[in-house]
Amino acid sequence: MSYDATQVQWDAPVPAVVRQLQMPALIIGILGAVLAIVAAVLDFRQFLHAYLFAFTFWNGVTLGAMVLLMIQYLTGGGWGILGRRTMEAAVRNMWLMALFFLPILAGVLLNKLYIWTDTARVEADHHLHQKATYLNVPFFLGRLAFYFTVWIVWAYFLSRWSLEQDQSGDKKLAQKLRNLSGPGLLVMAITMTFSNIDWLMSLEPYWFSSMYPLINMVGNLLSAICFTVALVALMxxxxxxxxxxASKHFRDFGNLMLAFTMLWTYTSLSQFLITYSGNLPEETPWYLNRLNGGWGYVAASLLVGHFMLPFAVLLQRQVKDPGKPLIYVGAFIIFMRMVDLFWWIKPTYDAGHGFHAVEHLSHFSLTWMDIVTPLAIGGIWVWFYLRNLQQRPLIPRHDPNMKEAFAHGGH
Structure with a gap:
């Protein structure tokens, strides 16, 4: 079948099966928010620990979608055009993530989240004092403002110029979007690296790893890919x-999920092997706290559920070609992404901080706050996401690569 734009229902609304998810998401988000407020009143410090985990995951999906969108603009091709609106809807939630950061900001200002915010402890601790030039509250706030300013500005122009292209069909806008995406990927790499250092790695300021930010960035991209593929497959x-x-589109999507699953495994294993071979006292406690006291079972579940199972399943062509099975594969990987971040963050608070954390090994624990906070942020995030998705046609009608997208599917 030849390319024929008249055969496409450009103005078709978002399918009912997707629109029907909006109200349940809002209800879950509101109920979760109420319970989260109760949690904050009962134990603000424990609430912050759970909230940081929840925020990290949903912010990762948002940032990952922005990176994926810019990669699609730069590379072109028909593989990603059909999923572009689902990426844009996530990107337009960037302002929401800035609001969601406010409880974490309160935790920083009230010295409830990071030990380097305790000036007395910093002065008394040689190692913390050495890092105080970077790890101090005023500089942290300045970097925080810079991160969200950059992310929101990039999200704004990616969204605005895409809408203008839909309305006018001006081919110059496609070039503007590519020009924005090139430096945008570099800026995203830098800001995501330092935000990971600030918000996650500084939880244990005695420990450091050059692989740590990269692992999380790859995980963010994997989350965004799975979210996009699952939604497109559903519709x-x-x-x-x-x-x-067509099946070729889903084959590409499935191969992309497989590639980033393997990349996550490679980076995670590299960090472990470097730490294991170095056997340094400032590095090994991070893993000791995550391989003992019940956390070893979580680590084993990540090896199986985050790598082995997805790897084996996504190698099968019959899983990728129909498309529908990718809904379940994507949902499972997203769940394992949450498990991975929980495994990163939660043991920090149970074991304490510092070189002597190995003397107080963490023990696995899961509280109701760890369940409520992801549901609160996630429910509200999904409601706004689906609202964004319904504001524009699902297919970018005037994209100059639209013909290639048709041809990619065999039309």
Whole structure:
């Protein structure tokens, strides 16, 4: 079948099966928020520990979608055009993540989250004092403002110029989006690296790893890819995707999920092997706290569920070609991404901080706050996401690569 734009239902609304998810998401978000407020009143410090984990995951999906969107603009091709609106809807939630950071900001200002905010302890601790030039509250706040300013500005122009392209069909806008995406990827790499250092690695300021930010960035991209693929697969047999999206598109999506699953495994294993071979007292406690006291079972579940199972499943062509099985594969990987971040963050607070943390090994614990906070942020995030998705046509009609997207599917 040849390319024929008249055959596409450009103005088809978001399928009902997706729109129907909006109200349950809002209800879950509101109920979760109420319970989260109760948690904050009962134990603000414990609430912050759970909240940081929840924020990290959903912020990762948002940032990962922005990076994935810019990669698609730069590389072109038909593989990602059909999923572009799902990425843009996530990117337009960037302002929401800035608001969601406020409880963490309160934790920093009230000295409830990071030990380097305790000036008395910093003065008394030689190692913390050496890092005080970087790890101090005023500089932290300045970097925080810079991160979100950059992210929101980039999200704004990616969204605005895409909408203008839909309305006018001006081909110059496609070039502007590519020009924005090139330096944008470099800026995202830098800001995501330092935000990971500030918000996560500084939880244990005695410990450091050059691989740590990269692992989380790869995980963010994997989360965004799985979210995008699962949603597109869900809508694939309904207008406007029906008859347009083909098995080759899903094969590409599945291969992309497989590639980033392998990259996450490679970076994670590299960090472990470097730490294991070095056997340095300032590095090994991080893993000792995450391989003992019940946390070893979580680590084993990550090896199986975050790598072995997805790797084996995504190698199968019959899983990728129909598209629908990718809904379940994507949802499972997203769940394992949450487990991975929980394994990163939670043991920090149970074991204490410092070189002598090995004397107080963490023991696995899961509280109701660890469940409520991801549901609170996630429910509200998904509600705004689906609202964003319904504001524009699901197919970017005037994109100059649209013909290639058709041809990619065999049309």
């Amino acid at each position: 694939s047999d309904m207008p406007p995707f029906k008859g347009l999206i």
